[in-house]
Every structure is written in structure tokens, then in C-alpha cells.
Amino acid sequence: MRITKQPRAYRMRQRAELVEQTRQRITEATARLHTTIGPAATSISGIAEEAGVTRVTVYRHFPDLDVLFQACRAHWREQHPPPDARAWPAIPGLADRARHALTELYGWYREHAESLYPIYRDMTSMPRSSQDEIRATNAWLGDQLVDGHTPKGDAGRRLRAVARHLVDYPTWRSLAIEHDLGDDGAANVGVRLLTAMSSVPPDEGRGRRASSRRSAAGGP
Amino acid sequence: MRITKQPRAYRMRQRAELVEQTRQRITEATARLHTTIGPAATSISGIAEEAGVTRVTVYRHFPDLDVLFQACRAHWREQHPPPDARAWPAIPGLADRARHALTELYGWYREHAESLYPIYRDMTSMPRSSQDEIRATNAWLGDQLVDGHTPKGDAGRRLRAVARHLVDYPTWRSLAIEHDLGDDGAANVGVRLLTAMSSVPPDEGRGRRASSRRSAAGGP
DNA sequence: TATTTGACGAACAGAGCTGTATACTAAACT
DNA sequence: AGTTTAGTATACAGCTCTGTTCGTCAAATA
Numbered sequence: 001m002r003i004t005k006q007p008r009a010y011r012m013r014q015r016a017e018l019v020e021q022t023r024q025r026i027t028e029a030t031a032r033l034h035t036t037i038g039p040a041a042t043s044i045s046g047i048a049e050e051a052g053v054t055r056v057t058v059y060r061h062f063p064d065l066d067v068l069f070q071a072c073r074a075h076w077r078e079q080h081p082p083p084d085a086r087a088w089p090a091i092p093g094l095a096d097r098a099r100h101a102l103t104e105l106y107g108w109y110r111e112h113a114e115s116l117y118p119i120y121r122d123m124t125s126m127p128r129s130s131q132d133e134i135r136a137t138n139a140w141l142g143d144q145l146v147d148g149h150t151p152k153g154d155a156g157r158r159l160r161a162v163a164r165h166l167v168d169y170p171t172w173r174s175l176a177i178e179h180d181l182g183d184d185g186a187a188n189v190g191v192r193l194l195t196a197m198s199s200v201p202p203d204e205g206r207g208r209r210a211s212s213r214r215s216a217a218g219g220p
Numbered sequence: 221m222r223i224t225k226q227p228r229a230y231r232m233r234q235r236a237e238l239v240e241q242t243r244q245r246i247t248e249a250t251a252r253l254h255t256t257i258g259p260a261a262t263s264i265s266g267i268a269e270e271a272g273v274t275r276v277t278v279y280r281h282f283p284d285l286d287v288l289f290q291a292c293r294a295h296w297r298e299q300h301p302p303p304d305a306r307a308w309p310a311i312p313g314l315a316d317r318a319r320h321a322l323t324e325l326y327g328w329y330r331e332h333a334e335s336l337y338p339i340y341r342d343m344t345s346m347p348r349s350s351q352d353e354i355r356a357t358n359a360w361l362g363d364q365l366v367d368g369h370t371p372k373g374d375a376g377r378r379l380r381a382v383a384r385h386l387v388d389y390p391t392w393r394s395l396a397i398e399h400d401l402g403d404d405g406a407a408n409v410g411v412r413l414l415t416a417m418s419s420v421p422p423d424e425g426r427g428r429r430a431s432s433r434r435s436a437a438g439g440p
Numbered sequence: 441t442a443t444t445t446g447a448c449g450a451a452c453a454g455a456g457c458t459g460t461a462t463a464c465t466a467a468a469c470t
Numbered sequence: 471a472g473t474t475t476a477g478t479a480t481a482c483a484g485c486t487c488t489g490t491t492c493g494t495c496a497a498a499t500a
Contacts (some may be wrong), residue, residue, distance in 0.1 A: 019445095042488080165399055179384050180381060234468065235476080238476080276461095277457075279460090
């Protein structure tokens with residue numbers, strides 16, 4: 001170890017690249033395991049083996065598991081881009097938007113049903129940070145679905161709650177797969193529910209509060 | 221060991237009782253663990269310790285884990301009887317019945333929210349037999365909810381699917397807790413959805429209706 | 441060419457769980 | 471009073487995982 005002020009200039013051009021490749025292999029191995037056996041059954045040893053690397057190497061690259069999990073999720077989503085929910089609010093009618101959005105989203109869920117399954121199943125065995133990230137993403141999705149259609153009071157809160165419930169992967173799975181409605185069937189249920197909810201009497205929710213029009217709701 | 225035809229009369233009056241007590245302690249210990257740390261984290265060692273018994277004793281009483289799990293569930297449900305869904309079909313109107321049934325059921329879920337949580341969370345780590353039992357119970361609950369209101373074709377199938385979705389514990393949890401609708405709010409959503417579904421045009425189910433594909437780019 | 445360093449290989453000590461086997465104890469039984 | 475047996479205590483051998491340390495190798499680098 002050097003204690004000199006200028007500890008010798010060392011740039012690592014190609015070196016850095018190799019290092020990055022190793023990091024990638026670890027990240028990808030983790031993603032592969034998370035989407036098959038699931039996070040709960042994924043051990044450091046397993047990751048190392050899957051990546052063709054020593055356990056020590058994994059520890060070196062990711063002393064903090066949270067970082068690995070985040071990198072893993074980021075990598076996977078980059079390779080499997082979800083529908084662009086930012087475009088949803090452009091569709092004015094709630095029913096139209098819901099039909100479009102849910103069809104799009106449920107299609108994506110269907111496409112990656114197997115991969116996403118272990119993730120949601122093992123949610124609680126993941127670090128808090130990852131859980132929060134997933135939950136935030138989901139909440140944002142729901143908000144995009146009803147943005148501009150949520151009145152100020154409880155009616156708005158209820159509609160948003162239902163929207164968030166509908167965009168959740170487990171909800172899709174329950175409707176479309178477990179109860180055999182299929183993607184279209186599940187989407188129709190969602191549309192029906194949202195339109196039905198948007199005309200709920202104001203006293204039907206958690207408390208009582210008047211309903212008005214207009215609202216905003218933004219993304220994270 | 222005796223090989224006589226009549227291998228010595230041995231009745232075990234009080235003995236049998238003590239044995240049964242031990243079995244009970246094991247069953248209760250298992251229930252306690254399942255409803256706290258969850259089935260996935262419940263080891264034989266843990267059960268033995270919790271029951272104040274040796275591992276060997278657990279093995280002796282329950283060579284088959286499935287049997288233990290079933291006994292455990294039966295015991296718990298006996299101590300915490302769920303609403304009597306057999307009474308539901310007596311209520312003629314779908315909306316009325318749904319309101320009554322869901323309020324009752326969701327109240328029970330609320331009461332045992334903490335206990336049921338680990339069970340459903342760790343569903344997949346339980347023996348198939350237990351999973352099937354739970355699923356069957358749920359399906360039956362849903363059927364009671366819409367019994368007599370299901371037309372012959374797809375419309376009936378869809379309504380039943382929605383009903384089964386609504387009586388599922390995870391659905392309650394998602395609506396009432398995760399998305400903060402509370403029990404009443406969740407029940408109202410259920411009623412709304414069921415009544416909305418019972419008037420769905422017959423072509424809206426699993427049928428066609430093409431969908432736009434993905435639009436790339438990610439959310440947040 | 442001499443230096444740096446990422447990755448390897450091997451080992452350590454520890455933890456927890458599994459299933460099986462043994463001999464012993466004490467209480468319930470006939 | 472003698473027999474049966476549920477439960478104990480203890481041990482074995484096996485498996486997987488954890489986190490850390492240390493010496494070595496080879497390739498990228500100045």
C-alpha cells in the first residue's frame with residue numbers, strides 16, 4: 001500500500017472493462033436465479049456458482065446485498081422493458097385508458113409470468129429497499145391509470161386504491177391465471193371495476209367526504 | 221415381541237390420553253410457529269423446541285409432514301371458526317348477499333390478519349395437499365357467494381371467477397390493508413364489482429378483442 | 441520490465457437443519 | 471410384580487450456507 005500523496009497514476013483502461021464484465025456476469029447470474037428458483041432460495045454460493053466465479057469474488061463486488069439486488073432488477077428491466085405508462089394519461093376517457101393500459105400491462109405480465117412469479121412470491125425475503133422500489137413502481141403505475149380522474153376527497157382515494165390493486169402483478173395472476181379469466185377477461189374486470197368505482201356515492205368508502213372533480217396525481 | 225395369536229390384551233386407557241396430549245402439544249406448537257414465523261421458516265427442530273419435546277418425538281408422532289400440517293390447520297380452524305358460508309345462499313339478492321358475506325368474511329380476515337399472513341405468504345412452501353385444501357376452501361367460499369346467480373355460459377364462469385378472487389385472503393389484504401381501503405371499503409369494492417359483473421355483455425370474457433402490443437421504454 | 445491488482449483456490453470456524461440409532465427412565469398397564 | 475412403551479438424552483454422519491483470511495497466478499498497466 002502506498003502512502004504517497006500521489007499514489008501513482010493508474011488508469012486501468014481495459015482492466016476496468018474486464019472488471020465490469022465480471023460484475024455483469026454476477027448480476028446476470030443473480031437475475032437468472034431470482035427469476036427461476038426465486039430470491040428466497042438464492043444463496044451467495046449459488047450466485048457464485050451460476051456466475052462461474054468464486055464466492056469471494058461475489059463478496060468483493062457486492063459487499064452489500066441490497067446493491068446487488070437493485071443492480072439485478074435494473075438489469076432485468078432494461079432487457080425486458082415494461083409498457084410505457086407515461087403515455088397512459090394522454091388517453092382522456094377512463095374506460096378507454098383502462099382498457100388500453102391493462103391490456104398492455106397484462107400482456108407484459110403474461111409474457112414474463114414465469115419470471116415475475118418467484119419475485120413476487122418471495123417479496124418479503126428481499127431487502128426493504130427492493131420491496132419499497134417495487135411497491136413504489138406499482139403505486140406509480142396505478143396513479144398513471146387514473147390520473148386526472150381522481151376527485152379531491154375519499155372518492156379519489158378509493159379510485160386510486162382500486163387502480164393500484166389492479167396494476168399489481170398478484171392481482172393479474174389471481175384473475176387471469178388462478179381463476180382462469182385470461183388476459184382479456186382480467187382486463188375487462190378491471191375496466192368494469194374502475195368505471196363502476198368512478199360513480200360510487202361519496203359515503204361508501206372509508207369515511208364520508210364530498211366528491212368534486214379534477215385532480216392531479218404525479219409520478220415518483 | 222409376541223407372536224401369539226392374541227398378543228396380550230393391552231388397552232391403554234390413561235396412557236392413550238397422555239400420548240394424545242403430546243400430539244396436541246406438537247400440533248399446537250406447529251400452529252404457533254406457522255402463524256408467526258410462517259411455514260417456510262418452521263423446522264422440525266423448531267417445532268420440537270416450541271413443544272418442549274425431543275425431535276425424535278416429533279418424528280415418532282408425525283413421520284409424514286403432510287399429516288402434521290393438516291392436523292395443524294384443522295386444529296387452528298377449530299379454535300378460530302370462520303364465518304358460516306353455508307348460510308350465504310339464503311340471501312337472495314346478489315348485492316345484499318355480497319355485502320353481508322364480504323363484511324363477515326373480511327371481518328374474520330381482519331381479526332386474524334397477522335396469523336393468516338404468514339400462511340398465505342408461504343403457501344408454496346407447504347405440501348401440495350395443504351395448498352390444495354386451502355385453494356378448495358377458497359373456491360367453495362366464492363361459489364357460495366354467487367350460488368344461484370351464475371348463468372350457464374361464460375358469464376357465469378366470469379362471475380364465479382370474480383367471486384373467488386374476492387373471497388381470497390390476499391385480495392382482502394391488498395385492498396383493505398396495502399391500499400388502505402379498510403374492511404368496509406374493500407367490501408364495497410367487492411359489492412360494486414360483483415353487481416357490475418352480473419350485467420356484463422356476454423362477449424366480454426375470454427374472447428377476442430385484439431390488443432396493441434408493447435410500446436417500449438420504461439416507467440420510473 | 442517491474443508493478444499493480446482482480447480473481448482463484450483452499451482453508452478456517454461457525455451456524456443450523458436433517459434423519460437415524462442407541463440406551464435409559466418412568467409411568468402406565470396387566 | 472413384572473411388562474410395555476412414550477419420551478428422554480445423546481450421539482453420529484451428513485448436508486448447505488455464512489463470512490473471512492491468506493498465498494498464488496496472470497494479465498493489464500506505467
